[in-house]
Amino acid sequence: MTKRVAFLPYTKLQSLIALLESDGYRCVGPQVRDDTIVYDTLVDVADLPRGYTSIQKPGEYRLQQSDSERLFDWANGAQAIKPHLFRAEEVMWTVVRDEHGQLNFQEIVPEAEKIAVFGARACDIAALYIQDKHFLQSTYKEPAYLARRQELFIVAANCTTAAGTCFCASTGDGPRAMSGYDLALTEIKDGFLLEAHSVHGQNKLDQLIQLAELELATRQQAEEAEQGIENAAAQQSRTLPSHDLNDELFANLEHPHWEDVAARCLSCGNCTAVCPTCFCHTELDRGDLNLEHSEHIRQWDSCFSQRHSYIHGMTIREQTRTRYRQWLTHKLGSWHEQYGRSGCVGCGRCISWCPVGIDLTEAVQQICTGGPDG
Amino acid sequence: MDNPYLPHEARIIERIHESPTLFTLRLQFTNPEIQAAYSFEPGQFNMLYLYGVGEVPISIVSDPVDDMIVDHTIRSVGRVTHAMSALQAGDRIGIRGPYGRGWPVRFAEQKDVIVITGGLGCAPVVAAINYVVNRRERFGRLNIVQGVKHSNDFIWQERYDYWREMPDTKVLIAASSGEALWPWHIGHPTELLDDMEFEPENTIVFMCGPEGMMHAVVDEMLQRGLDESALWLSMERSMKCAVGHCGHCQYGGKFVCKDGPVFNYPEIKTLFSEKGF
Numbered sequence: 001m002t003k004r005v006a007f008l009p010y011t012k013l014q015s016l017i018a019l020l021e022s023d024g025y026r027c028v029g030p031q032v033r034d035d036t037i038v039y040d041t042l043v044d045v046a047d048l049p050r051g052y053t054s055i056q057k058p059g060e061y062r063l064q065q066s067d068s069e070r071l072f073d074w075a076n077g078a079q080a081i082k083p084h085l086f087r088a089e090e091v092m093w094t095v096v097r098d099e100h101g102q103l104n105f106q107e108i109v110p111e112a113e114k115i116a117v118f119g120a121r122a123c124d125i126a127a128l129y130i131q132d133k134h135f136l137q138s139t140y141k142e143p144a145y146l147a148r149r150q151e152l153f154i155v156a157a158n159c160t161t162a163a164g165t166c167f168c169a170s171t172g173d174g175p176r177a178m179s180g181y182d183l184a185l186t187e188i189k190d191g192f193l194l195e196a197h198s199v200h201g202q203n204k205l206d207q208l209i210q211l212a213e214l215e216l217a218t219r220q221q222a223e224e225a226e227q228g229i230e231n232a233a234a235q236q237s238r239t240l241p242s243h244d245l246n247d248e249l250f251a252n253l254e255h256p257h258w259e260d261v262a263a264r265c266l267s268c269g270n271c272t273a274v275c276p277t278c279f280c281h282t283e284l285d286r287g288d289l290n291l292e293h294s295e296h297i298r299q300w301d302s303c304f305s306q307r308h309s310y311i312h313g314m315t316i317r318e319q320t321r322t323r324y325r326q327w328l329t330h331k332l333g334s335w336h337e338q339y340g341r342s343g344c345v346g347c348g349r350c351i352s353w354c355p356v357g358i359d360l361t362e363a364v365q366q367i368c369t370g371g372p373d374g
Numbered sequence: 375m376d377n378p379y380l381p382h383e384a385r386i387i388e389r390i391h392e393s394p395t396l397f398t399l400r401l402q403f404t405n406p407e408i409q410a411a412y413s414f415e416p417g418q419f420n421m422l423y424l425y426g427v428g429e430v431p432i433s434i435v436s437d438p439v440d441d442m443i444v445d446h447t448i449r450s451v452g453r454v455t456h457a458m459s460a461l462q463a464g465d466r467i468g469i470r471g472p473y474g475r476g477w478p479v480r481f482a483e484q485k486d487v488i489v490i491t492g493g494l495g496c497a498p499v500v501a502a503i504n505y506v507v508n509r510r511e512r513f514g515r516l517n518i519v520q521g522v523k524h525s526n527d528f529i530w531q532e533r534y535d536y537w538r539e540m541p542d543t544k545v546l547i548a549a550s551s552g553e554a555l556w557p558w559h560i561g562h563p564t565e566l567l568d569d570m571e572f573e574p575e576n577t578i579v580f581m582c583g584p585e586g587m588m589h590a591v592v593d594e595m596l597q598r599g600l601d602e603s604a605l606w607l608s609m610e611r612s613m614k615c616a617v618g619h620c621g622h623c624q625y626g627g628k629f630v631c632k633d634g635p636v637f638n639y640p641e642i643k644t645l646f647s648e649k650g651f
Binding site (some may be wrong): 006079090093094095097101102103105107134135138139140141142143155246250280281282283284285287291294296301303308309310311312313316317319321322325329330334335336337343 | 377378379380381382383404424425426427428429449451452455464465466467468611612614615617618619620621622624625627628629632639644645648649650651
């Protein structure tokens with residue numbers, strides 16, 4: 001596979017969407033809605049967040065618009081890829097009860113829509129690989145997730161700017177997409193560097209070079225892209241220690257800082273809802289009124305909810321302190337035992353979207369002391 | 375591809391009233407092929423589904439060699455189990471399983487076996503006890519200790535009486551509080567450990583029940599010279615999916631549904647003394 005890097009000017013960006021659509025994909029890309037950036041069906045590049053930047057701080061997310069031509073000068077909004085594969089709510093199966101009381105369970109055959117994520121950030125691609133491990137690489141495979149995952153095409157957008165809450169450089173997950181994508185865009189003056197990272201992506205790139213008469217990128221353009229990605233890393237002020245924090249976290253289960261956080265934490269579950277790796281969900285049943293038919297439904301759940309740890313008349317985690325401790329010790333500690341890495345990809349969403357601005361990087365600094373990285 | 379979440383229909387062959395809050399459902403898959411293909415290990419559990427209400431994890435109490443009927447003893451304590459208690463013979467239910475890692479019964483061969491349970495904790499080990507009793511010559515001495523809160527909670531007296539008649543087998547019962555004429559011990563099951571006969575270097579312990587009780591048993595057993603690796607515990611946590619996806623049953627890095635519910639003590643001992651996990 002010869003590694004060709006093309007220059008895709010803004011004026012020809014639509015041809016990439018057209019190419020993917022002609023191959024049967026529905027493009028899902030970033031656009032401004034409700035004062036944030038959401039990933040939804042994208043048919044026209046005019047809907048991309050042109051000129052927007054995101055101001056993110058603990059407990060704060062604001063978009064600002066300028067007359068800049070740039071399309072990817074913002075960091076993530078609340079959600080990106082996760083809800084398109086692991087849906088917030090999904091019917092798992094249905095059951096019909098006949099007049100004799102017999103139950104007929106009916107499988108939901110997962111529809112396998114071809115989705116092309118247009119402009120996926122490095123942190124979200126890393127998170128996708130963690131979700132793959134959880135839902136697909138164990139004894140039992142999640143059928144709906146699998147069906148969608150097999151048809152997923154990923155156009156990465158390397159970050160050339162970081163928000164105040166980003167720390168992907170310290171977790172090793174960004175700002176450049178490292179693996180697991182088909183094509184990657186890096187925004188430079190007047191357009192993008194476009195490169196392939198899979199056989200499928202290479203085919204698309206070759207087609208596009210021909211169809212849209214793209215030039216190969218110049219050395220100067222490549223350097224500009226490189227510089228942009230370096231800037232995004234340099235802008236990051238938060239860090240997480242890069243080593244496995246499992247032992248330090250579990251050695252400090254009675255650290256007073258858990259109580260300090262609990263005094264502020266509302267146990268609302270926003271952090272888990274926006275986290276691209278959180279996988280907890282509950283199951284419930286919704287029957288129709290004439291009692292002939294019932295649906296078994298999956299819904300996102302959170303370890304911050306009261307019912308998450310309920311068993312026959314008792315709740316394991318009554319207090320907010322133990323819920324926050326469960327979340328952080330799992331995300332940064334016991335996650336290593338389960339998936340061979342931390343569950344944090346440095347997207348910073350849990351910091352921005354926490355209504356009281358709790359910052360996990362600060363909690364780690366307080367609780368984990370004496371490790372190799374301090 | 376098999377859908378791991380989809381239950382199969384089963385018929386309630388018999389409903390046994392065990393106590394005011396305990397009942398046993400004897401189930402058979404309505405599809406004979408599924409019934410024929412179904413097998414389980416002692417200590418594993420099934421997900422039982424009540425139409426329109428929901429699913430709950432329930433351990434299997436019948437003998438693995440009975441390939442026609444699968445028994446589940448249930449305490450009516452939550453939303454789903456309350457509703458299930460109204461079911462009668464002939465009613466239909468959903469079932470999927472079996473799930474999890476059961477008791478290491480083969481590993482226990484040639485050893486003295488101690489089974490200590492509290493409350494309805496007995497249910498997940500009944501199948502293991504029957505496994506030992508039905509292959510009695512392969513095992514050393516068998517000690518069965520059951521503790522209940524109140525003498526009214528004691529069920530399955532016939533089973534205990536039957537086991538008591540087995541060679542080299544002791545059955546010890548304790549109630550924290552009892553009525554007049556309660557023939558057995560009043561107090562905690564751990565107070566009965568001195569009445570047991572076993573060789574500490576060649577003993578395996580299966581325990582199940584309230585975590586406080588299991589804590590006390592672990593301490594007592596270690597004091598009596600047993601190795602940590604000789605202790606096996608059945609743990610309980612919230613479960614929605616039973617296949618390691620929903621996240622509710624996580625215990626540190628373990629998923630109780632698939633890495634357990636039966637754990638060797640060294641696997642979980644760092645968290646076992648912590649509340650809130």
